[in-house]
Amino acid sequence: MWTYIFKRLLLIIPTLLGAATLVFLIMRVIPGDVALLILGGDQGQIDQKQLVAMRQQLGLDQPLYVQFGTWLWGVLRFDFGKSLWTGQPVIDELAIRLPLSLELALLATMVSVIISIPLGMLAAVRQDSWVDYLVRVISIGGLAIPGFWVGILCILFLVIVFGWGPPLEFTPPWINPWANFQMMVWPVLTVGYRYAAVTTRMTRSTMLEVLREDYIRTAWAKGLRERAVVIRHALKNSMLPVITLVGTEFAFLIGGLVVTETVFTLNGVGRFVVDAVAHRDYPVVQALIFLTAFSFVIVNLLVDLTYAWFDPRIRYR
């Protein structure tokens, strides 16, 4: 088991390095100069000397490989440098915005799991019945509706019908749970329903496969009641793939965060990425994308390890 863990850990390193390099290259290829942007302002009068000085100050006049090396070295110490746009350490900027995104991600995942697992199970157990069709239609339909559209319609509906607007400032739930709820409930539902749609479909299909397995047939043959079969045997064995799914769809969740945070103008990491790309704020974008990749890789690793723990066959691949 330990060899497997070790091997997997080793494999991560080149992946992360590669991701870091790719991000760096992508950002440098995008046209647009952050120094020009800063000096351009709303109506700025560009002074060439200031432009040159600015580029120097930001370290943009160094050759690319030097910039890359500096950044990489910083990454290893978890120091992502300073934002080019604001001059603040990237870590600080992240720290402000992370709690909101984490809460959103967590709650959305919880909501989706609570909805999708029972629904998926139900649909699988009653395959091809009207229940199954209904669940499938709802989950497919849910997936088809653009998230940002739902978000804005949500806001509009609340404003037009109730004259209600969400709170504009994030308060952590332990300080003011009601204010936090008011701000987060709609974004959570907007992100959650799509996540739930995906998870429902997956739960259903993995359940279907499991239900066809021999040992299930044996259980039927033994005369066990449906509930015992489903819950005790099928569910346990479908959980692994579903956990896997939660891991792989984590990326899907992040995409949802980006759009939803933009729509609801939440001060989270998702919106921060979009803004930073627009500002050509290289250190921030590099840090964020790298961290996204990093967390994604870690999550997958944990999922794989869990899988391997339960299914010894995998370990010896």
Place this chain on the structure above:
Amino acid sequence: MTVRSPRTFGVVVLALVIGALILAMTSPSVAADTPRRGGVLLAVIGADAPTLDPHQEGTFATLQVVAPLYSTLLQIDPYNYPKIIGDVATDWKISSDGLTYTFKIRSDIRFHDGTPLTAADVRASYDKIVSPPAGTRSMRKNTYTMVASVEAPDASTVVFKLKHPSASLLDNLASPWNVIYPKKYLDKDPNYFLKNVMGSGPFKFKAYTRGSTFEAERNPDYFLKDRPYLNGYKFFISPETSVRAAAIRSGRAYIEFRDLPLSEVEAIKRQLGDKVTVQHTPLIGQWGVAIQNTIKPFTDVRVRRALTLGFDRYTAGRVLFPLTGLRHVGALMRPGTEWAVPPAELEKLPGFGRDAERNRAEAKKLLAEAGYPNGFKVVLKNRNVKLPYQDFAVYVIQEWRKIGVEAENRPLETAALLSDVRDHGNFELSVSATVEYIDDPDVFLRRYTTGDPNNVGRYSDPILDDLFARQGRALDPAERKKLIVDMQKRVLEQAYYMPGLWWTRNVVHWTKVKNYVAPPSHYTNQKLQDVWLAED
């Protein structure tokens, strides 16, 4: 293949709206009743400040949140644009040769840490603006090239010595961006104010959560003894327009200082009626099209003229106004101001005549003469922001189709656009905006001179350079006006640049916010010292 429907819903709504706005435009200035003390003003703002130093930034996102925390040497009278009055300065004298400006400043001003504000601080702040130290930037440095030195002979006198007389110096010194910092902090670190605040304004800094909120509280030791009335203010940062409008509508915020689209304004007014006030003001800003004069076919003045002839400005004002606020037809200085080209003369310039059909016919003729009888294809670069950039482009493209010019709209992110258009001249046509805090000819017209960094069209006309230099030194207003009008006419006759429309805006606020007068610029009158809340 248009089906012309009878005048329908759209036009009726437009008429009703304009009528409603005229009615709604209460005179929001000095309130007759006594100001009430207390309350925190809640505002929404559409962008986050990159840094907190207005010397080093050019965005309203910085200025609006920090302006109440600082004082400036001079300011524009909030109730009487464009009159200049003192803030820190009490009076000033100009020498007869126009080269020395002497300002007397108040002696009772204290920074928020208790230290007095003296001429040395004014001098240090202006030194930073006029000659920025290494490692800092001064966004408006170019407007102070005539300043030879700034001196502080004693604690209450500041002297500006100029290299040559300047008609615009006072206007430029009234800039809301030129806040006064304490010298001792500047000496230690000129970049101190990027992240920190130490001012002498009516409010003191309280808290700032990046991307989220900015808060300040009342300064009890402000030099105007009974101001400010408010206990504090709080800005919520919210980049999405609909969300900002929803915030005002639901009462989570009381005011949006910059602009809201007419459709949102109508909806808010419909729902809240008298509880909100809409101030509709012109803005010192213009949208037009920059033309790359050094590449074909725009090297030919006939082609450039054809573009402006093909653009029906008067209809544009009608169509684009409900969508974007772009409204007034004018030349290169704002219509209605002393520097504007008089309408009678304006209509003689290419593209400004009232007969759109005739203009289009002439445009086609010019294009044929220049060798493009069937028009041509061109790329119009643009900023990737819907209002008003994209909407303006849609209209312009529609218009040019009628004379055979097929323009492809190519929006770019601001960063990429600046790089292409400003830095490298890599464009054919580009939607271009000029927005300022004051109708200052120096600032507006500089970009038509040779070699100016904002002369993105890269043309060089010695007549323009000469006119510009002369108007900058002309101290006689009548003479100056003639030079300025001539300069505008020259640019438009040669069609170096195609002006579009001048901007207007709607400032929406709850009626309980009293004594806020929206000026023609979203950069000025942001000190909030006279504002009060009728109820919390």
Place this chain on the structure above:
Amino acid sequence: MATTETTLVHGRATAALAPRLNAVKTVVKFVRTKPLGAAGAAIILGMMVVAASSGTLAPYDPYQADYAAQFARPNLDHWFGTDEFGRDLMSRIMYGARIALFVGFTASFVGCTLGGLLGVISAYAGGKIDLFLERLMDILLAFPQLILALAIASILGPAVQNVVIAISIPIIPRAARIVRAAALSVKEHIYVEAVQALGASQRRVVLRHLVPNVVAPYIIIVTAQLGGAILAEAALSYLGLGAAEPTPSWGLMLSGSALSYAEKAPWIAIFPGIAISLGVFGFNLFGDSLRDALDPKLRRKG
């Protein structure tokens, strides 16, 4: 082993290996047994018909502004109403179908084909090439789809063809992974079969069994990504990185101030949203049922 379940399910004995499919019989069976999928297919066909004939079907030029009819309610002249420039919304939506289909099909097809090729190469070349390609795909997979598309779209600038490229790139590693897995499993079984075939040429065995086995997952993933591609285009347009004005892209119609106008003219925000949802719904229904039909044992690897 019960036989009822083997109608469209390959028998367990031949695990991942499938017999040749009879196209027509399969289609008919598909419609009969998977009505949802058939409904999805009908929606897609409808979209394609509208897109192809939008030139003749659409009552107006989608770019033609009518300043007298800004924000017109849906009426007999304009069935879906008009937008802020007085352009007919129904015509714009019809032309928008072209863009949606173009983006959806092209991005998905290009991405999956490139990915599929890489997957096959990876599986059959084995060794160092396989390792290198797998690492490369892993790196690309580490990025969430939308973020990668966003970064790429920023490089290229807003335009329909750039959106296609930006969306297809994240699809490549996902397709590669699935096709590689399928190809690998075939490889194992071919080895077995080849040994058992007693002299039958390896190439014949490969061709007879490789094609159906890789084609099935390929088709599945192409159809699975179609809906997602359309949604990604809408999201990118919303963020300002997709098609540019005045192109009648559905996503673009929903972006920015279309929602500011939503109270005055709700049809501007509603119809494009419905169009997108319907289109993606159709693609998903079809793709879902297709996958059920072709190979329910195909599982996404964790």
